[in-house]
Amino acid sequence: MSEYDAVLLLSFGGPEGPDDVMPFLENVVRGRGVPAARLAEVAEHYHHFGGVSPINQQNRDLLAALRIALDEAGIDLPLYWGNRNWHPMLADTLRQMRADGVRRALGFATSAYSSYSSCRQYRDDIEVARLDVGPDAPEIEKLRHFYDHPGFVEPHVDAVKAALGTDRRATTRIVFTAHSIPTSMNDASGPDGGLYRAQLRVVAGLVSAAAAPDVPWDLVWQSRSGPPQVPWLEPDVNDHLRALAKEGVTDVVISPIGFVSDHLEVVWDLDNEARETAAELGLGFARAATPGTDPRFVSMMRELVEERLYASSSGRRLAPWDGSGPSCRPGCCPAPVRRPAN
């Protein structure tokens, strides 16, 4: 018997209709000092899609695929889903898990990298939700980071290969993107600081080397939020495209390695905004796919579960990618100082 009795998918959550948009956004930015004008702008992005975030269907698809993968491996643990910012909310899910008799579950977060937003905040979410549920709330053990796992890297490699044309390669640039974060959050990420950007550079290097070592690449940032006086990671992807056009680059392939699926930031900030910027500049533009429900990504999820289920009891040798790069440890990636909206 394993000490685990369930698997939990932890995600960001997103609105499911126009009336959900503002309450969802308020959940996201509570205490984070994001200006009202920025919120109104992001609300518009959601309204372009009928107020429905793509992230929810992506998570439903991921759950269905993972169910099949677990069944095929003979793992009959029940599967749950709880979000940080929108229904199904994590506390409600934990309450259901407790009612079902779950005591200790493995948690997979849809976020590959170390930083407060992408790691520690999920651990904080779990603790806050457990306090809300009260005595006998299930314990959740978050699975390790997977940014450099082949199940995450290989789908990005194939996507970049597919997006790269055969013409004008000498003047093509691969532009890897990830969600910008405040520079202070990057400085505080991981046990020694700077881990968010460092992990992204590792993945950019792996994808470039396997997909197109002859094509130069850059790592830049997208979807900046927060008050303008707070520094965030730069350059922004749109500014970067302007600089590339001046340098004589003719074509760009944008690979959003910061994302596991086509979130709103991908389908709006890249497929609309960055595409438009490229068109104004006369740059050829292709956007590489994200893993989504790629079978290799789903198999990776199953493997990460299996690793915890069996490794400690069987003395099985861990896979080569385990510990291949630094990762979060308890206590790292502290929360940013909360500030009032202004």
Ligand SMILES: CC1=C(CCC(=O)O)c2cc3nc(cc4[nH]c(cc5[nH]c(cc1n2)c(C)c5CCC(=O)O)c(CCC(=O)O)c4C)C(CCC(=O)O)=C3C
């Ligand atoms: C590192 C990172 C990831 C990647 C890791 C991960 O995947 O977790 C990520 C993912 C996501 N971010 C998302 C949406 C939003 N993020 C916001 C705001 C912020 N993001 C931040 C960071 C990150 N965010 C930060 C530091 C803020 C400032 C406020 C704060 O300090 O928390 C805001 C507020 C409005 C605005 O953008 O200004 C929204 C609406 C969605 C859902 C998209 C969908 O619906 O498909 C997803 C997956």
Ligand SMILES: [Fe+2]
């Ligand atoms: Fe975000």
